[in-house]
Amino acid sequence: MRSDQAKRGPARAPHRALLKAAGYTDWEIERPWIGLVNSYNALIPGHVHLNRLAAAAKAGIYAAGGLPLEFPVIGVCDGIAMNHLGMKFSLPSRELIADSIEIMAQGHALDGLLLLTNCDKIIPGMAMAAARLNIPSLVVSGGPMMAGRFEGRDIDLSSAFEAVGRHAAGRCSDEELREIEEACCPGCGSCAGMFTANTMNCMMEALGLALPGNGTIPAVDAARDRLAKDAGVAVMELVRAGIRPRDILTPQAFHNAVAADLALGGSTNSALHLPALAHAAGVDLPLDRFDELGRSVPHLCSMSPGGPYHIQDLHRAGGIPALMARLLAGGLARGECLTVTGRSVAENVASRKVRDDEVIRPLDRPYHAQGGLAVLKGNLAPLGSVVKQSAVAEEMLCHTGPARVFDGEEAATEAILAGRIRDGDVVVIRYEGPKGGPGMREMLTPTAALAGQGKDRTVALLTDGRFSGATRGAAVGHVSPEAASGGPIALVQEGDSITVDIPGRRLDLGISPEEWQAREAKRIPKEQAVESPFLNRYRRFVRSGVEGAVLDETPREDVCRKTPFGGKE
Template identity: 65%
Template structure:
């Protein structure tokens, strides 16, 4: 940490001295007085749009932030970034553009903050790729930054039970099997998403918003205060005051984003049973911070960290229940009892993790005590073997105990659409291992989520007898023996591209193995055909992503083009 008096504000480069008269003239054109210009310039990044329910209410949160920044002596300068709704993009070509949006968001924030020499950032967003994209931008810039989420959606109610979006996707499978009538599916559709916020379970958006608390880039409650509560606006104002204090004290992201912070994020992630997408996003954020986080870190920490929560889709609780039980600080407090976190590291507000989490721990219902966990190991597992030499990821806490070990014949599909058609027409049988390939970062391109397929299998009652393996990825709403991020992907010559119909595949989650039971000499004879992809011909954005994306085992982040192969730290 540095005292801001040691150096001038970054914004002084754009506003001080006679040579900056034209620059000040342009600021005056926007209505800013000279005494306002003299304040620290604070970028207020707003991912509002009217498409995504997690973003629909962000204007109100942004206004609360801007008012608090102004009251605390800063000049709030709002600008937007894009945001994709993975739910609406699911199951069609649109999902190919979701993961690439993460890189666009990080680049957009860097461009705006650098071009206008901003002194600090408040990053206001929700949803799957927006939060990690914002965190990547903050780490890359290394100027004082705080994140504020829009908060989780409340659960819906369907015939006396709580429901969320995952039940709607599973309802499609139930309808295809004939076990749900169309009018019942419509009633569920009308009930499962009752208002604004990021979808109510421990899916990717809520996982990442909770992990921002753990990393220390946001204040307590960021991940769990429901979107519709007034406390969300109070948090926004408190976050603005925190940011202004960080600017004065020059507390920067790289003071916070240490290896210990990422290890703690992994520990809380697996204790919560968070989305497998965190294995992509944490690695990508860490890379921006110059931290060498790997899948091996995730696997080691998950093996030694108990699973304390079973939130939807792994259980019946939702984020609102976690909030009432004490939220992320309570989960961290419980893990600290077992010596599983680093209590001395710094958080955004200048306190240590131990000082932030000094309150009560587990409630015993939503958050189990460390002495009585759901399991002695965490909710994510990394699997390696002949089918995934570089690794793959499964949300083990959402896998039925009967499927922790499974051997079955491969049912091979070269695109998600082909697999979905087979599921909807009842062509998948108990015991099968569905293989969906050419859906990785390069082969997709874009590494699509497979929630539509996994949910349809669950809706047909096959989640306890059928496994799914892909070089693509899964929504946080996925449950069942669903193994994603298989690396190397088919497009990079990985063994998944050599699997043929009927090959035996063995899944062994307790021992971290994913094996293709085909002799190496037989695999050596095979040649993987490459499916044609018109998206590469029609989309410059996807062409760039496919050309630069790293593997799923490395976070699927776009590689830097440094001639010496190294990216310097900010």
């Protein structure tokens, strides 16, 4: 065992003494050491109940002969961080989470990891640590929040953001806004739609890093406690069998995850986190792979924000095992992949059936013939950009309109809420990429405000930043190269014609070659100014959004000095 280097022999008497000071007996110290990484905090609704599940997971580890050694990691609530300085710290927190777990596991010679997680950056950050360390590891989530109810229909957090847009347009009263605020998030768990947190929890299951049910069992269900106990037992089986994350995280496993993501219509953030996890596992997962698979994997689940169903409905319909069984039957998934159960994907889902053909539609009757995500390229996005095409109204799949240009999210949000965006416009928000922001903020507030005003059917939005999984409409993110790295999005001027062609996979700026060259010659590189040593350090190391916004081991210096703007936030 790895832990032997910290506990065996006469030379390790001081080490054992320190463990005994923590209350551990000789016979406990002899057990395999399992790091229980608990991302509990009192801020995130998806995490406030994790101590309950940690107790269940520790019971499982202990019963199966291991010694659970619990330690924490940080977590940012994207909803609370939205539309202010705090969102700049959200994506960078993924790297801190992975680094801190690596430090704890290596510093204490742990034999295995049980990763108790739930929300947006925390899930991939933990999985990235497991892939880097490559010691037996298993992910278990806190589970999804139940949907709220308002006026006879299910609602969720996106309903509140969109209500803000309706309120600004005079279409929602103060009283209705207050009632939605009270009803949309009824209790603990990751927000109820197929937003980023639930997308990534489902991805952990599709990859094979989590037990069946991980993505969909509700947070308040006792089955979630049982799953945590079973996870504790399962991680001990992984330790004994010597099954490691990189045995599971193969190219075929990432094929399964991308296929499941496309069928679910998951968050565009999966196009950041899955490539980042693949990078940590030594697997190449280019952005184009999402588009290649998306042309053959249909969109089978119409989930909020693009559709009427929530995670509780997906669970009732059979969850990710039922979806995987359907994909396997159609030859769209790889059944031979190993999982943390010690069995293959095919073995795990052999007896699973879809229990509601509207929540998980048959392959011959999909919601859309193509998968949920599309990758657009063109003269505005030479390296690529991402859109959740399953959440775009049909009339907006092809759209040409005048550019409304904003250097930063705040200015765009102010214009939208003030009613200054007209039908037909293309809102451009730039200098919000991984380097330029820095931190690649999510743009849920402006996209939800447009949706609340009914303009998700008349206005497109594109950014070198990214979107919440709760975004819907013709919202194109991850435009790369970003403005701060010399991307063409920096050349766009107010009133320019921009074409978004999702079926044609194009994103283009309609100016002449001569005008393009003239603007390029006058371009002055710039980025948003922030008074944060951490963020300024992050921007020196981070790669582009289409590369998963992973960090370089050594910084790449810019050719010329950028001019900061924005000052103190």
